[in-house]
Amino acid sequence: MEGKRMLLEVAAAVEGVPDDVMIVAAHRLVVRECAVVDVSDGGREKVLYVLTDAILVCKQRKADRKKRQQFEQIIDIASANVDSVGRGSIESKKVVPSLAINELILGFKSEEEAEEIHTLLVMMKREVKSRSMTLASPAIGKAIADFRARRHHSISQHIVRVAQSLSTQPNEGSSLLKEGYLEKRGGVVKNWKVRYMQLHEAEIRYFAKKGDKMAKGVIPLANCTVRIPADNMVEIFHPERRTFYLNAKTRDEAVAWMRAIDEAINTTAARLSTSV
Structure with a gap:
């Protein structure tokens, strides 16, 4: 081999x-x-x-x-x-x-x-x-x-x-909570690209387009906080890692994503605390 x-x-x-x-x-x-x-x-x-x-x-x-x-x-x-x-x-x-x-x-x-x-x-x-x-x-x-x-x-x-x-096989914590298109800002080159997002309890997987089998990347949610810093932007912050920025078409959509991500973060934190 x-x-x-x-x-x-x-x-x-x-x-x-x-x-x-x-x-x-x-x-x-x-x-x-x-x-x-x-x-x-x-x-x-x-x-x-x-x-x-x-x-x-x-x-x-x-x-x-x-x-x-x-x-x-x-x-x-x-x-x-x-x-x-x-x-x-x-x-x-x-x-x-x-x-x-x-x-x-x-x-x-x-x-x-x-x-x-x-x-x-x-x-x-x-x-x-x-x-x-x-x-x-x-x-x-x-x-x-x-x-x-x-x-x-x-x-x-x-x-x-x-x-x-x-x-993605059925197991605890792998359920899909929310999905849809958002813009994501690059980590080095600060340009915005449209990505198809899938929110799970412990992470967000993002793809080039809906239906793709291979994710372009993963945003871990453990120990993160989420907020809307301006307009339609969603900020996912971790004190020791890269901060991710996502942009929605409307503020209502941004708020919906923020709430869903916040719930996923809290669920993950609760799961980790009970497993210790």
Whole structure:
């Protein structure tokens, strides 16, 4: 399988792996690889590997013909704190689309790539935690095999679709509360794009258009507050993550969305408090 071959190549290229860390495992595959810059480390070039159950971060060695990399850390997806896409500035003062994973702030080439990785990690994390499953399960294994046979979508897109289809199976907290078109402001480029929104208890999933199977991104609602700062705009605020701005056609529509989102936030908070 391609993902297993890639994993073996990664293990061979990465140096300085601690004795208590195993990169190669029977259940593990490489799902996605992308070049990033570490905003929290002065813009140093690094490589991010999304594995089926973990996130591997390596330092990129420059001018190395063998393309060797230095191990930095491996993060368990189930316990990873993945924050929304935002902005990060590197030493050259260049602002790049960024994603926070625990203490790391990683910059990406484009906002689309950052949102794709964010969506992938959020869905993988939720499935692992809520269903006590890993992406090495038969459902995901079949998804990867199907992808290899068809070859007309990226592996990350295919995995996101499968994870999303699993997450929409009937289970507690997955009911659709509200849906419809709203404008969403970009995190880096402050332009507005029309997105089809689906409000669930713990999150808002947004799509390019109604009927799409793959979400463009996810807005987590845990520990958020919502308000209408002006006109028809809805603000979803979190003290440590990106603030999202949505725009409705009318103020009445904005108020309806604000109330629905506020109810979802309160329901999620109550559910979390009773589960502790």
